[in-house]
Amino acid sequence: METHLQRWRLILGAEAAQEESPLLDKNQLEIDALLASIYDADNMGALNGSSPQISKWLGDIRKYFPTPVVRILQMDAFERLDLKQMILEPELLASLEVNVSLVATLLQLKDVLPEETKDTAKIVIQKLIEQLKKELARPMEQAYRGRIKNNSTKSAFPKGKIDWKRTILTNLKNYQPKENLIIPQHFYRFNAYTPKLSRLILAVDQSGSMANSVVHASIIACVLAGIPSFKTNLVVFDTDVIDLTEQLVDPVSLLFSVQLGGGTHIAKALKYCESLISHPAETTIILISDLFEGDLSDNMFGIIDKLQSGGVKFVSLLSIDNEGIPSYDKKNGRRLAAMGIPSFASTPQQFPKLMAALFNGQDISTATIS
16 A cells, blocks of 8 residues: 555656655655656746756656656756757767657757767767667668468479478488488478568658657668668658658768758659659658658549559658657548558558568558557
């Protein structure tokens, strides 16, 4: 009962305390103070203007909370206490937990960052890139290489991966006791499924509302560019279109070159993507946008229909931010669905599984991503 009451006390804050019998122990009182500094109206702004205090707070929240909660507390502190000045100080910036939202904030402020802080920001961004590469690279590489199907085929001269279990069981009759050997008459090999993909184009809306999506999509493009079996293009757009493919080898510089903000011209971006295509049936375009088209929507859908009719596989991702909260033009989303084009939100954790489903030839609109 005491633990139950303590939890409610921490949830409700100091106003719920009973004067006659304090419920919280020393550690819980410190946790209460950490939470009160950002969520208690009487203490709002308690961290402002004091770098040592902010630094101590950052260290203390790591002491008591797991990393996912630390990230939430950091972002809540940014928003509720207007602590964006925290990331203007290199020593504080270096101590923050790295996540997509933090990097998106850095990129939005990159033009006002002092040079010494900009260098630290690049280190922070590099940490995120390495973190996401570990999460994304292996499943994407495995997905492209294809799945080994359950069925196998008899072959006198096998090529590829041998189904040893079936080969041995079938040839047990040829066991030679003196030599302690099985002499196989036939081998069985697995039939590997190899996706037909030679070019993947990521078309990324870089309007202000898509900040987190731009960050994550750019890093994903850098990871995909490391898979030599197909060509990856990264195209970002607002009312202008910029091809960042050549910068995929340097993700940090790539992210710093992204200009967040502006309007949206999806049709113009897709027209440019069309110019990159040489083998439509072997090309996939992933449009990452909220679908709020600034040009006539009919122009956008005309190009999409032309691409799809020519054999291009088309996928629309509405959001790949940390929260996975979709915000998009519902009317345009319905029109895509009517064309048989899947249009949905995807969190960073789901994206590798989505790519695996795509590369393995599954119907993305019905694939289970969990």
